[in-house]
Each structure stands twice: as C-alpha cells, then as structure tokens.
Amino acid sequence: MSATLDHTWQQNPVSGARPPWSRANIARFYVLAIEANLSGDATLIREWGRIGAAGQRNIESRENVEPP
Template identity: 50%
Template sequence: MLIILAEPTLTTNFSATETITIVNQSATIDSYLSLDGARVPRQIRRMITPYRIYIERKDAARGMARFYALSIETNLFGEMTLVRRWGRIGTGGRQRVRTHDREHDAVREFLMLLGVKRRRGYLPVVKTGDQA
C-alpha cells in the first residue's frame, strides 16, 4: 500500500527565480560585502587620501634616537583603525591600534597626535634618491 502525504503549498504570482531573489533580500545582512545587492555602507569605502607619516626625534647629547609612525587603515570589518608605532630607531618598537567607526574621527585623532609629537621636536624624515 502506498500512502502519499500532501504538504500545504503557498501559491504566489512570482516565478521561481523571483521568489529566490526575494528570499535573498533580507533586512539583516550577515556581511557588509554581501552578494544580496545591498548598498555598501559609507565607512567601508576606500579612503580618499591615505594617511601615513613617519617622524623621528634625535638628540646626540642626550643619546636619544626615537621614531613615531602613524597611519590610518581599514580593517577587515570596514572600520577605520589608527595604527601608532613608536620606539628607538633600529628596533621594532611598540604598537597600538585604535578602532574608529568613522574616518573623520580617525583623522581627527591622527592630526592631534601628530601635533603633540611635532611640538615635542619630532620631524619628518626626508629620503634622498640614494636611500630609496
């Protein structure tokens, strides 16, 4: 004996491909880079200007040779990160990373830290042709 159980079906005016498209367009997207056709949030877009600087402070009388590097980068989650590296010239130094939701906030902190270091005597390093 063969028993067939019928499941309730949903009848729509959409074709199969349209139904799949509607299912894939959810309000909660699990990835900023989804294939659902959703617009990519503004903060994930590439920065217009790359922010990166390397400055040094040297004082032979005090035996001081320090470096300080600042850069703004985008992490894998689309957030802006301010990366600070500092230490004695010739060493790896230390590093601190701070995450910002907006590029504007990261740039503001970048410029504030740069101003503090410039007031303390740090100067940009100028590369000559034979150092490149």
C-alpha cells in the first residue's frame, strides 16, 4: 500500500488559496503612530492584535536627532 500526501493545502500563487487552518483568526489589526511626547521627543507607538480582543502595545521614545 503506497501512502500519498495531500498537497492541496500549499498556497497557489495564482489563486492565493490558503490552507484551511490559516483562515481562522485572520481578522487582525496593526497601527503605527509617531507622536511627540511632553519633552518634544519623538515616540513610536506600535499596536497589533486580533479584532475584537485586547491587543498589544509597544512604545519607544527617541530623542530628537538633527539631520546631518
């Protein structure tokens, strides 16, 4: 008895078909924002997660750097 592998799940570059298990949890959001904080420095705010759920947030503050 020979075993055959089902390769129908492989993404087709023409149709963009996805494997069945990747269709779940596909509703996601991503937000990038650059804002000034109280000291005038630039702050990068990154948010991501699933729509309808609490996401994650990462905040990075950078001192203002003058261009050369």
